[in-house]
Amino acid sequence: DIQMTQSPSSVSASVGDTVTITCRASQGIANWLAWYQRKPGKAPKVLIYSASSLQSEVPSRFSGSGFGTDFTLTISSLQPEDFATYYCQQANSLPWTFGQGTKVEIK
Amino acid sequence: EEQLVESGGGLVKPGESLRLSCEVSGITFTNVWMSWVRQAPGKGLEWVGRIKSKGDGGTTDYAAPVKGRFTISRDDSKNTMYLQMNSLKTEDTAVYHCTTEPGSYFGYWGLGTLLTVSS
Numbered sequence: 621d622i623q624m625t626q627s628p629s630s631v632s633a634s635v636g637d638t639v640t641i642t643c644r645a646s647q648g649i650a651n652w653l654a655w656y657q658r659k660p661g662k663a664p665k666v667l668i669y670s671a672s673s674l675q676s677e678v679p680s681r682f683s684g685s686g687f688g689t690d691f692t693l694t695i696s697s698l699q700p701e702d703f704a705t706y707y708c709q710q711a712n713s714l715p716w717t718f719g720q721g722t723k724v725e726i727k
Numbered sequence: 728e729e730q731l732v733e734s735g736g737g738l739v740k741p742g743e744s745l746r747l748s749c750e751v752s753g754i755t756f757t758n759v760w761m762s763w764v765r766q767a768p769g770k771g772l773e774w775v776g777r778i779k780s781k782g783d784g785g786t787t788d789y790a791a792p793v794k795g796r797f798t799i800s801r802d803d804s805k806n807t808m809y810l811q812m813n814s815l816k817t818e819d820t821a822v823y824h825c826t827t828e829p830g831s832y833f834g835y836w837g838l839g840t841l842l843t844v845s846s
Binding site for chain 1: 731762764771772773774788790791824830831832833834836837838839
């Protein structure tokens with residue numbers, strides 16, 4: 621199975637800050653990576669797929685990059701509604717696996 | 728509006744069985760690959776398994792921890808996917824979400840249904 625390692629596990633930030641989350645795959649996955657946002661009591665929401673493609677209706681302050689084993693999710697100008705937990709997921713080979721999550725908290 | 732609604736969760740004892748359902752609306756269900764993803768208390772997301780559309784063979788794939796115990800099926804006439812869970816273990820305790828799988832990632836998600844396995 622492909623292991624996905626996210627860092628940091630949590631980050632404190634203020635509204636307006638730029639936050640960067642990284643995700644590393646245990647083997648190369650080309651651009652087969654997705655990012656999700658999870659808020660308490662709500663269904664997870666896909667933000668990015670194919671490493672850098674923005675899902676429809678997701679604000680442009682979210683962006684993704686990377687190829688192979690190293691990927692990043694960047695949230696520019698953090699908004700109050702962005703405080704949540706973020707997960708990466710490899711979509712290269714079954715079983716699909718997720719990173720352990722990064723909690724973005726209010727500073 | 729696309730909507731996925733899970734049901735059937737509850738409290739069961741180890742070794743017992745339970746079936747979850749996922750009713751889908753606002754999407755052409757017949758053409759959609761579907762997955763189950765779970766989240767145990769205080770843990771991250773874990774893919775459970777998936778079923779392809781009948782047009783793509785209707786085959787299933789499972790994660791190792793549930794293979795042989797869980798079975799995914801679908802009834803396209805009811806726009807519903809099922810997760811039959813047998814020989815349940817305490818480690819199966821989680822919120823179970825159904826999702827669409829448009830292309831090796833998870834598109835639409837339901838809110839989930841809670842399964843608790845405890846003696």
